[in-house]
Amino acid sequence: MKPIFVHALLLSLSVVVFAPAADAIPDRPEKLQFPALKYEPPRAADHRVVLKSGPVAYVVPDRELPLVSLVIYVRTGQHTEPAGKEGLASLAGSLLARGGTKSKTAEELEERLAFLAAGLNASVGDTQGTVSLNLLSKDLDEGLAILREVLTAPRLQEDKLALFKQQTLQSMKQRNDDSADIEQRERRFLAYGENFWVNRHATQASIESITRADIEAFHRRWFHPKNFVVAASGDFDRAALTAKLETLFASWPFQGDVAKPVPTDKQFAAPGLYFVEKDVNQGRVSLLLPGIRRDDPDYPAVEVMNDILGGGGFTSRIMNRVRSDEGLAYSAGTGFPGGVYYPLSFVAVFQSKSGTVAYATSLVLDEMRKIAATPVTAEELETTKKSFIETFPSSFATKGQVAGALAQEEFTGRYAKEPDYFKNYRAKIAAITAADVQRVAKKYMTPEKAVILVVGQKAEILKGHPNHPVKIESLAPRMVNVPLRDPLTMKP
Numbered sequence: 014m015k016p017i018f019v020h021a022l023l024l025s026l027s028v029v030v031f032a033p034a035a036d037a038i039p040d041r042p043e044k045l046q047f048p049a050l051k052y053e054p055p056r057a058a059d060h061r062v063v064l065k066s067g068p069v070a071y072v073v074p075d076r077e078l079p080l081v082s083l084v085i086y087v088r089t090g091q092h093t094e095p096a097g098k099e100g101l102a103s104l105a106g107s108l109l110a111r112g113g114t115k116s117k118t119a120e121e122l123e124e125r126l127a128f129l130a131a132g133l134n135a136s137v138g139d140t141q142g143t144v145s146l147n148l149l150s151k152d153l154d155e156g157l158a159i160l161r162e163v164l165t166a167p168r169l170q171e172d173k174l175a176l177f178k179q180q181t182l183q184s185m186k187q188r189n190d191d192s193a194d195i196e197q198r199e200r201r202f203l204a205y206g207e208n209f210w211v212n213r214h215a216t217q218a219s220i221e222s223i224t225r226a227d228i229e230a231f232h233r234r235w236f237h238p239k240n241f242v243v244a245a246s247g248d249f250d251r252a253a254l255t256a257k258l259e260t261l262f263a264s265w266p267f268q269g270d271v272a273k274p275v276p277t278d279k280q281f282a283a284p285g286l287y288f289v290e291k292d293v294n295q296g297r298v299s300l301l302l303p304g305i306r307r308d309d310p311d312y313p314a315v316e317v318m319n320d321i322l323g324g325g326g327f328t329s330r331i332m333n334r335v336r337s338d339e340g341l342a343y344s345a346g347t348g349f350p351g352g353v354y355y356p357l358s359f360v361a362v363f364q365s366k367s368g369t370v371a372y373a374t375s376l377v378l379d380e381m382r383k384i385a386a387t388p389v390t391a392e393e394l395e396t397t398k399k400s401f402i403e404t405f406p407s408s409f410a411t412k413g414q415v416a417g418a419l420a421q422e423e424f425t426g427r428y429a430k431e432p433d434y435f436k437n438y439r440a441k442i443a444a445i446t447a448a449d450v451q452r453v454a455k456k457y458m459t460p461e462k463a464v465i466l467v468v469g470q471k472a473e474i475l476k477g478h479p480n481h482p483v484k485i486e487s488l489a490p491r492m493v494n495v496p497l498r499d500p501l502t503m504k505p
Contacts, residue, residue, distance in 0.1 A: 050402075050403060050406075052405070052406045053436075054405075054406075054409060054435040054436060054438075055073075055409055055415045055418075055419065055435070056436075057071070057419050057422065057423075057428055057432060060072055060073050060415070060416065060419060061419070061423075062255050062258075064238075064243075064255070064258055064259055064262060065259055065263075066238045066259060066262035066263050066265070067237075067238035067239040067241070067262065068085075068238050068239075068241035068242060068243050068258075068262055069242050069243070069420075069423050070242075070243035070244075070245060070255070070258055070420075071243065071244050071245065071415075071416045071419040071420045071423070072245045072251050072254055072255055072258075072416070073244075073245065073246045073412045073413075073415050073416040074246075074247070074248075074249055074250065074251050074254075074412070075246050075247050075248065075411075075412035075413075076248055077248075078247075078248065079149055079150045079151065079248045080147065080148070080149060080150060080247050080248060081146075081147070081148060081149075081150045081153050081156075081245070081246075081247035081248055081249055081254075082145070082146070082147045082244075082245070082246050082247050082413050082416075083145065083146045083147075083160070083243065083244070083245050084143060084144075084145045084243070084244040084245075084416075084417060084420070085143065085144045085145070085164075085241050085242075085243050086141055086142070086143055086241065086242045086243070086244070086420060086421070086424045087137070087141060087142035087143065087144065087235060087236060087240055087241060088141065088142075088235065088240035088241075088242075088272030088424070089102065089137060089141070089142045089231075089235035089236070089240065089272065090102060090137060090138060090139050090140040090141055090142065090275070091103070091137070091138065091139050091140075091210070091211070091213075092139070092140060092210045092211075092273065092275050092276055093231075093234075093235065093273055094213070094231075096213075097218075097219055097222060098219055098222065098223055098227060099213050099214060099215040099216060099219040100181060100215030100216075100219050100220045100223060101219075101223050101227055101228065101231055102137040102138075102142075102231070103136075103137060103181070103215070104174065104177055104178065104181070104220075104223055104228060105137055105228045105231045105232055106135045106136040106137035106142060107135070107136070107177045108167070108169050108170075108173055108174055108177060108228055109135040109144065109163060109167050109169075109232065109236075110133050110134050110135035110144070110163065111123070111173055111177075112167055112168055112169045112170045112173045112174065113167070113168030113169075113170045113173070114159070114162035114163055114166055114167055114168050115162055115166035115167075115168060116162060116166075117159075117162075117168070118168065118170065119168065119170045119172075119173050122159070125159070126159070129148055129149070129152050129155065129156065130148070130149065131146065131147065131148035131149075131152065131156055131159075132145070132146070132147040132148070133145070133146050133159070133160070133163065135163070139211060140275050140353070140354065141424065142235070142236070144160070144163065144164065146159075146160050150247060150248035150249060153249070153257070154257075157257055157260075157261050160261065161261055164236060165265065165266050165267075166266070167232060169225050169228055169229060169232075171225055174225055174228070178220055178221070178223070181215065181220050182217060182220060182221075182501075185215070185216075185217065185220075185500050185501055186500055186501070187500070188498075188500035189497055189498075189500050192291045192293045192297050192468045192469070193297065195289055195291060195468050195497070196289075196297045196299060196466065196468045198214075198498075199287070199289055199466055199468070199495060200299050200301065200360065200466055202282075203281075203282040203287060203301055203464050203466060204279075204281060204282070204301050204304075204357075204358040204360075204464075205279040205280065205281075205358075206279050206280030206281070206282075208280075209276075209278065209279045209280065210276050214503045216501060216502050216503055217501040217502065218502070233267045233269065234269055234270050235269060235270065235272070236269070237265050237267065237268070237269030238262040238265055239269065239271065240269065240271075240272050241262070242420050242423050242424040243258065243420065244413075244416035244417045244419070244420035245258070245416060246411075246412040246413040246415070246416040247412070247413075274354075275354040275355070277354060277355040279355055279356075281301075281303050281358070281464070282301075282464045283464075283491075284461065284462050284463060284464060284489060284490055284491075285464065285465070285489050285490060285491040285492065285493050286465045286467065286485065286486065286488065286489035286491065286492045286493065287464065287465065287466045287467070287493045287495050288467050288471050288474075288492065288493070288494050288495060289466070289467070289468045289469075289495045289496075289497065290469075290470070290471050290494070290496075290497070291468050291469055291470070291497075292470060293468075293469055293470070294366070294367065294470075295364045295365060295366055295367065295469065296364065296365060296366075296367050296370035296467055296468065296469030296470070296474050297362075297364050297467070297468040297469060298362065298363055298364070298365070298370060298373070298374055298377075298465065298466070298467050298468075299360055299361070299362050299465075299466040300360065300361040300362075300374070300377055300378070300381075300463050300464070300465050300466075301358050301359065301360055301463065301464040301465075301466065302358065302359040302360075302457065302458070302459060302462055302463055302464075303356065303358065303359070303457075303462065304349065304350070304352060304356040304357045304358040304359050305349070305351055305352070305356050305357070305457065306351055306352045306353070306355070306356050306357075307350075307351025307352060307353060307427075308351075308427070308430070308431075309351070311453050311456070311457075312351045313441040313442055313444075313445060314445050314449040314450055314452070314453040315349055315351070315453050315457065316349070316351075316401065316442070317394070317397050317398060317401070317442065317445045317449075317450055318349075318384065318389075318450045318453050318454050318457075318458075319347055319348070319349035319359075320397045320400065320401070321384065321389050321393045321394070321397050321450065322347055322380060322381070322384050322454075322458075323345065323346040323347030323361055323377075323380070324346060324347050324348060324349065325396075325397060325400065326346070328393075328396055328397070328400075329346060329347075330380050330383075330384070331345050331346060331347060331361065331363075331376075331377055331380050332344070332345050332346055334376050334379075334380055335363055335365075335373055335376055335377065339372075339373070339376065341363075341365045341366075341369045341372065341373040341376070342363040342364055342365045342373060343364070344363065344364075345361075345362070345363035345373070345377070346361070346362065346363075347359065347360065347361045347362075348360050348362075349457075353425045359457060359458075361377050361381070363377070367469055367470050367473035367474045367476075368473065368474075368476065368477060368478040369478050369481065370467060370469065370474045370485060371474065371477045371478070371481070371483045371484060371485035371488070372477070372478055372481035372483045374465060374483075374485060374488055375483045375488060378460045378463070378488060381454075381458040381460055382458070382460060384450070384451075384454045384458060385451065385454040385455045385458045387451075388447040388448065388450070388451050389447050389450050389451070390447075391447070394445070394446075394447055394450065398442055398443060398445060401439075401442045402439045402442055402443060405438065405439055418435075422434065422435075463489070465488065465489050466495075467485070471494075
């Protein structure tokens with residue numbers, strides 16, 4: 014105990030001796046000064062491997078824990094579903110990981126994965142599929158053997174298919190239960206058009222028509238190495254894992270097809286007020302405007318503008334006006350995502366009591382006009398730019414995040430077009446001026462083009478509020494009633 018006591022005594026003395034003078038400590042937290050953050054994002058070239066079998070892999074060792082994570086991104090998605098087979102992609106993803114393999118039934122596979130404490134998951138979303146494996150590094154060879162079978166020889170067990178179809182049909186019946194689900198669905202119809210591929214929903218007829226042969230054909234068409242991008246992180250030697258990945262993807266047993274381009278033929282709805290009748294005590298409101306792609310030169314300024322307007326939480330104008338100042342909503346904000354394959358729409362959202370829906374909507378529209386009419390303040394601009402710049406490193410906090418972010422850049426094609434995107438991102442944000450913000454606000458914040466979707470009690474919402482003489486019908490050039498869709502057919 015004596016050496017420990019002496020060490021503690023010396024440490025306490027050093028604290029006393031080297032403590033800063035009292036006058037060096039600021040009297041207010043905001044007076045604290047910090048050195049400039051120095052951080053360099055990961056370079057793709059340091060982790061990128063082009064495998065002989067076709068895929069590009071990002072291999073990022075991490076010796077902190079005895080774990081390995083593999084994620085395979087697949088160039089497929091719901092846009093590749095044949096007409097009349099809507100829901101096929103989702104079922105294929107579920108069955109791939111849960112339907113067994115050539116050498117193991119679904120039950121045997123589940124039991125073995127549980128014994129290994131391994132996680133195996135697969136899914137197919139709008140524009141990509143994923144197959145992921147997480148396990149202890151000591152079990153990596155067995156895990157890769159299982160993954161190889163899942164990818165090349167899935168059993169696609171019939172009873173599991175029947176179960177997933179039943180679960181999907183049960184979920185469909187609840188499509189109109191939650192007003193949030195209705196709002197999200199109808200928002201996509203208005204933003205992209207009735208016939209756009211994202212609005213081709215699964216129906217009872219399409220799900221019942223899907224067979225095991227359909228899923229097998231879907232799998233063999235898209236799940237092959239030339240459609241794969243891999244993110245690998247964890248407890249391994251880089252060269253050794255690269256060799257294992259070469260073996261994993263070698264001698265693929267079927268040819269497959271080259272990935273289809275994502276369709277872009279969307280159509281934005283005509284300006285107006287669109288009502289969906291739903292017996293709820295609060296109205297859900299979405300204000301939509303035509304959007305932007307992430308590779309548009311305007312997009313860095315759009316990110317800053319949106320954050321100030323409504324994307325920055327409690328520092329944003331719409332949140333402060335609608336919630337803090339007026340008390341009309343618990344939460345209110347905006348999103349202006351940059352589309353990867355086609356422009357995504359701007360959206361402002363909030364919920365309010367039926368009587369105050371009109372007034373709250375008018376405030377949101379007013380803030381959209383204001384940000385286009387008057388330059389943002391120096392404080393707003395500085396706060397927002399610092400937020401983007403200083404939180405940027407958190408996107409790469411773990412080796413798994415590094416591998417995943419780099420793999421997504423490869424998958425979506427931005428790495429090929431702009432290999433230094435991460436390196437240049439903060440400088441682009443730092444260069445944004447108040448004039449830039451106002452310029453893009455004038456360009457994109459155009460209330461006369463707004464599509465206003467309201468889900469709630471129409472009669473109550475139309476009454477408005479006695480203290481706020483705003484009528485919601487005065488906020489748009491026309492009013493359209495949108496009937497609820499049949500949950501099993503998706504027809505109005």
